[in-house]
Amino acid sequence: MKPVLLLLVPDGVGVRNFLLEPCGSRLREAWDVRVMTGFPERLLPEQWQASAEAMRVYREGAIGMLLRYALAHAHLCRWDTRAMRFVRQMPVRGRLPVRAMHRVARAIGRMTASEPGLALLDGLLQRRLERRKEVDWYAAALERIGPSAVLCTHQRPSIVLPVVLAARRLGIPTATFIFSWDNLTSKGRIAAPFDHYLVWSPLMKSELLRYYDWIPEERVHIVGTPQFEAYGERRWILSREDFFRNIGADPARRLICYSGGDTTTCPNEPAQLRAVLGLARKGVFAGNPQILFRPSPADRGERFDGVRREFPELIYAQPRWIYPSSGGWTNIVPTQEDVVMLANLTFHADVNVNVASTMTLDFALHDRPVVNIGFDVDEAGRSRPWLTYYDFDHYRPVVEFGAARVARSPEELVAHVNAYLADPSLDREGRRKLVELEVGVPVGRSSEAVLEALARIAGVEVRA
Numbered sequence: 001m002k003p004v005l006l007l008l009v010p011d012g013v014g015v016r017n018f019l020l021e022p023c024g025s026r027l028r029e030a031w032d033v034r035v036m037t038g039f040p041e042r043l044l045p046e047q048w049q050a051s052a053e054a055m056r057v058y059r060e061g062a063i064g065m066l067l068r069y070a071l072a073h074a075h076l077c078r079w080d081t082r083a084m085r086f087v088r089q090m091p092v093r094g095r096l097p098v099r100a101m102h103r104v105a106r107a108i109g110r111m112t113a114s115e116p117g118l119a120l121l122d123g124l125l126q127r128r129l130e131r132r133k134e135v136d137w138y139a140a141a142l143e144r145i146g147p148s149a150v151l152c153t154h155q156r157p158s159i160v161l162p163v164v165l166a167a168r169r170l171g172i173p174t175a176t177f178i179f180s181w182d183n184l185t186s187k188g189r190i191a192a193p194f195d196h197y198l199v200w201s202p203l204m205k206s207e208l209l210r211y212y213d214w215i216p217e218e219r220v221h222i223v224g225t226p227q228f229e230a231y232g233e234r235r236w237i238l239s240r241e242d243f244f245r246n247i248g249a250d251p252a253r254r255l256i257c258y259s260g261g262d263t264t265t266c267p268n269e270p271a272q273l274r275a276v277l278g279l280a281r282k283g284v285f286a287g288n289p290q291i292l293f294r295p296s297p298a299d300r301g302e303r304f305d306g307v308r309r310e311f312p313e314l315i316y317a318q319p320r321w322i323y324p325s326s327g328g329w330t331n332i333v334p335t336q337e338d339v340v341m342l343a344n345l346t347f348h349a350d351v352n353v354n355v356a357s358t359m360t361l362d363f364a365l366h367d368r369p370v371v372n373i374g375f376d377v378d379e380a381g382r383s384r385p386w387l388t389y390y391d392f393d394h395y396r397p398v399v400e401f402g403a404a405r406v407a408r409s410p411e412e413l414v415a416h417v418n419a420y421l422a423d424p425s426l427d428r429e430g431r432r433k434l435v436e437l438e439v440g441v442p443v444g445r446s447s448e449a450v451l452e453a454l455a456r457i458a459g460v461e462v463r464a
Contacts, residue, residue, distance in 0.1 A: 001032075002030065002031055002032040002462070003031060003032065003148040003149075003458060003460040003462065004031065004032045004033075004034060004145060004146050004147045004148055005027070005031040005032070005033050005034070005147060005148065005149055005150075005151060005454065005458075006034050006035075006036065006142070006145055006147035006149070006150045006151070007019075007027075007033055007034065007035045007036070007151055007153065008036050008055070008150060008151065008152040008153065008160050008163060009035055009036070009037045009038065009044075009153050009154075010037070010038035010055070010152070010153070010154050010157035010159050010160055010330065011038055011039065011154055011157060011329065011330045011331075011332075012039065012043075012297075012321065012322075012329075012330070012331065012332045012333035012334055013153070013154060013179055013334075014153025014154050014177075014179070015044065015045070015333050015334055016227060016334040016339065017153055017177070017179065017225070017226045017227045018151075018153050018177075018226060018450075019035070019044065019045060019048050020045065020334065020335075020336050020339050021230075021233075021336060021339070022229050022230065022233055022447060023226040023229055023446070023447040023450070024045075024047075024048075026447040026448070026451065027447070027450075027451070029463065030451050030455075030462040030463055031454070031462060033051060034051050034052075034053075034145050034147065035048055035051055035052040035053075036052070036053055036054070036055045036163070037052055037053075037054055037055060038054075038055050038157060038159050038330055039054075039330055039331040039333065040054065040324075040331070041053065041054055043322055043324065043331065043333045044333070045335075045336065055159055055160075055163065056134050056137055056138065056162070057159070058132060058134040058159075058162055060129075060158075062101070063128065064125065064128055064129065065101065066101055066104060066105055066108075067121055067124055067125040067128065068125060068158060069101065069102060069105030069106075069109075070104075070105040070106075070108040070109045070112065070121055071109070071118065071121040071122060071125060071189050072105075072109070072188035072189050073088070073105055073106045073108075073109025073110070073188075074108070074109035074110075074112045074113045074117055074118055074121060074189075075109075075113075075118060075188055075189040075211075076088050076109070076188060077109055077110055077113035078113040078114060078115075078117075078118060079211055081185050081186065081392070081393050082391050082392050082393060083182065083185055083186030083392040083393060083394070084185075084186060086186075086388065086392075087186065087187070087188075088106075090264075108121075115213075118189075122189075122193075126161075126165065126193065129161060129162060129165060130165055130169075132162065134162040135162045135165050135166045135169070136166075137162075137166075138162050138163040138165075138166035138167075139166040139169055139170060141163075141166075142163075142166055142167060142170055142172060143170065147172060148172075148173075148458035148459075148460050149172065149173050149174070149175065149454055149457050149458035150163070150164070150167050150172055150173070150174045150175070151174075151175050151176070151177065151198075151454060152164070152174070152175070152176040152177070152192075152194070153176075153177055153179065154176070154177070154179045155176040155177065155178055155179065155183065155190045155191060155194070155197075156183070156187060156188065156189075156190065156191050157191055157330075158191050160176075160191055160192055161191055161192045164192035164193065164194060165192070165193075168193065168195075173195045173196065173457050173458060173459075174192075174194045174195045174196070175194055175195065175196035175197065175198060175221075175453075175454070175457050176190070176192070176194045176196075176197060176198070177198040177223075178197065178198065178199050178200065178204060178208065179225075179227075180358065181200060181204070181358065181361065181394050181438050182358075182392070182394035182395070184204065184207040184208055184211055185207060185392070185393040185394050186392060186393070186394060190212065195219060195457070196219045196220075196221060196453075196457045197215065197219065197220045197221070198221050198223045198450065198453055199220055199221070199222055199223070199440075200222070200223075200224055200225045200438060200439060200440055200441075201222060201224070201437065201438055201439060201440030201441075202222060202440055203437055203438065203440075204222075204438075204440070205217075205220045205222055208220055221449075221453035221456070221457075222440045222441065222449070223440075223441060223446055223449035223450045223453050224439055224440055224441025224442070224443075224445065224446035224449055225439065225446055226446050226447055226450065228361075228362070228365055228439065228443050228446065229443065229444060229446055229447055230339045230340070230342070230343045231343055231346065231347075231362075231365050231366060231443050232442075232443040232444030233343065233444075236340045236343050236344070237343065237344060237347050238344055240348055243344045243345075243348050244348070247292065247315055247317060247345075248315055249290055249292065249315055250290060253287070253288060253289055253290050254287050254289035254290070254350045254351075254421055255289060255290055255292060255348065255349045255350050256280075256285070256289050256290070256291050256292070256349070256350065256351050256352075256353060256417065257292045257293075257294060257345060257349035257351070257352050257353070257363075258273060258276060258291060258292070258293045258294070258352075258353045258354070259294050259296075259352060259353070259354040259357050259359040260273075260293065260294060260295040260296045260299060260304075260354075261296055261299075261354070261355045261356075261357055262296045262298040262299055263298075263299060263303070265355070265356075265389070266296075266355050268376055268377055268378065268379075269303075269304075269355070270303050270304055270306065270307050271377040271378060271379055271381070272355075272373060272375075272376070272377045273293060273304065273307050274307050274310065274311070274377075274381075275377045275381060275383065275410055276291065276353065276410075276413070277291060277307065277310075277311040277313075277314060278381075279410060279413070279414060281311070281313075284414045285414065285417055285418060285421070286418045286421050286422065287421060289350065289351075289421065290313070290315060291313075291314055291315065292314075292315040292316075292317055292345075292349070293314055293315070293316055293317065294317045294318075294319060294345065295318060295319065296319075296357075297319040297321050297332060297334065297338075298329050298332065300318075300323055301316075301318050304316070317341075317345070319334070319338055320334075320335050320337045320338035320341055321333060321334045321335060321338060322334075322335065342362065346359075346362045346363050346365065346366045346368060347366045347368075349363070349368060350368070350369075350420075350421060350424065351368070351369050351370070351371060351417055351420045351421060351424075352368055352369070352370045352371070353370070353371050353372075353373060353413070353417070354370065354372060354373070355372065355373045355389065356372060356389035356390060356392070356395050356398075360372070360398055360403065360404050360434075361434065361435070361438060361439070364403055364404075364431040364434050364435050365435055365439070365443060367424075367428060367431055367432075368424070369404075369405075369420035369424055369426060369427060369431075370403070370404035370405075370431075371404065371405050371406075371407055371413060371416045371417055371420070372390065372398075372404050372405065372406045372407065373407055373413065374386060374387050374390060374406040374407055374408045374412075375407065375408055375409050375410065375413075383409060383410055385408045385409065387406070387408070390406055397433075397434060397437055397438075398434060401430040401431075401433045401434050401437075402427050402429075402430035403427065403430040403431045403433065403434035404427070404430075405419075405420075405427070
C-alpha cells in the first residue's frame with residue numbers, strides 16, 4: 001500500500017508545478033496523493049478531482065489580520081532588500097478601514113523589525129489561531145486522511161496556516177516549496193511554521209537560512225523546480241513547421257517572443273509593446289521577424305486590445321489557463337496544453353524580450369537569447385531609462401553574468417535583438433552560469449528529487 005501524501009494547493013501555480021505532467025504522474029506512482037485546494041476543485045485537472053477537497057476558509061478577525069500584516073511588514077523592514085523597499089513603498093488600496101489597519105500594522109512592523117520582534121509577532125499570531133475551530137476541523141480531517149506528510153506548493157498564502165498548525169498538533173511532518181526564484185528576497189514572511197523546506201538551489205538554501213536563521217540546515221532540501229520539468233520532455237517538442245502552423249506564424253521567418261508582465265510590475269506595458277511593434281513595422285529588425293506576444297498568466301489581456309487592433313500582424317498568444325469569472329489570481333489555473341505550448345515556445349523562438357521576468361530563465365534553459373526592456377514608455381510614446389527591477393537581489397546575477405542584455409532605449413533594443421538574430425550563441429556562457437546558479441537540479445530530475453525529499457521527510461520508503 002502506498003503512503004498517503006496530502007498536497008496543499010492554495011493557488012493555480014501549484015497545479016502547474018505538481019499536478020500537471022510530468023511531475024503529477026510521478027507523484028501518483030509513488031504516493032497515494034490527496035489534494036486540498038484554495039479554489040474550487042472543479043478547476044483541477046480531471047484526473048485529480050476525485051481525490052480533492054476544498055480548504056476551509058477561516059475568518060482571521062481584526063486582531064489576527066493586524067498581526068499578520070504587522071509580521072509581514074516587520075519582515076520586510078528587518079531584511080530591507082532593494083525589492084522589499086519597493087514593496088513597502090507601494091500604496092495601500094481598499095476601503096478606509098483596510099487602509100487604516102495597514103497603517104497601524106506598518107507602524108507595529110517598524111517597531112518590531114528584529115529577530116525578537118518577529119518571534120513575538122509570530123508567536124502571538126500562532127497562539128491566537130491555535131484556539132480557533134478551523135484548526136480543530138483540520139485536525140479531524142488529517143486523522144481521517146492519514147497522511148504520512150503534508151506538502152504545501154506555495155509558502156506564502158495565509159489560508160494554509162490552520163492546517164499546518166493542525167498537522168503540528170498531530171505530529172505529522174509538513175513541508176513547503178519555495179515556488180519562485182525571487183520570493184525570499186522580494187516577498188513577505190513565510191505563512192506557517194513548516195517543518196521542512198524544498199528549495200531550487202544552494203543559492204536559495206543560503207537565502208532561506210539567512211532570512212530564517214532558526215531553520216535547521218538539514219531541514220532544507222534542494223530539489224530544483226518542477227515548473228521546468230517539461231523542458232526535458234523532448235517527446236513534447238514539435239517540429240518548427242508544426243509549431244509555427246499551430247500559432248499562425250511563418251516558419252520561414254524569425255520569431256521574437258515578447259513575454260508580458262503583470263499589471264503591478266508593468267503598468268505601462270501596452271505602450272511598451274506598441275513601441276516594439278512600431279519598430280518592427282519600420283523594418284529595423286534584421287530579416288523582418290514576426291512578433292509573438294504572450295501576456296503574463298495573471299493578466300487576462302484586455303488592456304492590450306487597442307494594441308492588437310492597431311497592429312493586426314501581432315501574433316497574440318494568451319496563456320492557456322482557465323480564467324473563472326471571479327476569484328482573482330488564486331483561481332487562475334494552468335492547463336497541460338499550456339505547459340506543452342510554453343515548452344515549444346521557449347525552444348523555437350529566436351529571441352525573447354521581457355521586463356525582468358522569470359521567463360529569462362525559461363528561455364535560458366533552452367539557450368535562447370533574451371533582451372530585457374530597461375526603459376519605460378508613456379502613452380505619448382516617449383521613452384526614458386527605467387532600471388528599477390534590474391537592481392533587485394534575485395535579478396542582479398542576470399545582469400552580472402551577462403545572461404541577458406538590458407536595453408535602456410528603443411535604439412538599444414534594436415541593436416541587441418539584431419545582434420542575437422545574427423549570432424544566437426552570444427552570451428551563451430552567461431546563460432549557462434545563470435541556469436547553474438538558480439536551478440540546482442538538472443532539468444528532468446526535479447520530480448525525482450522531490451520524491452526523495454518527501455520520503456526522507458515522512459520516514460517512509462516509496463517506489464520512485
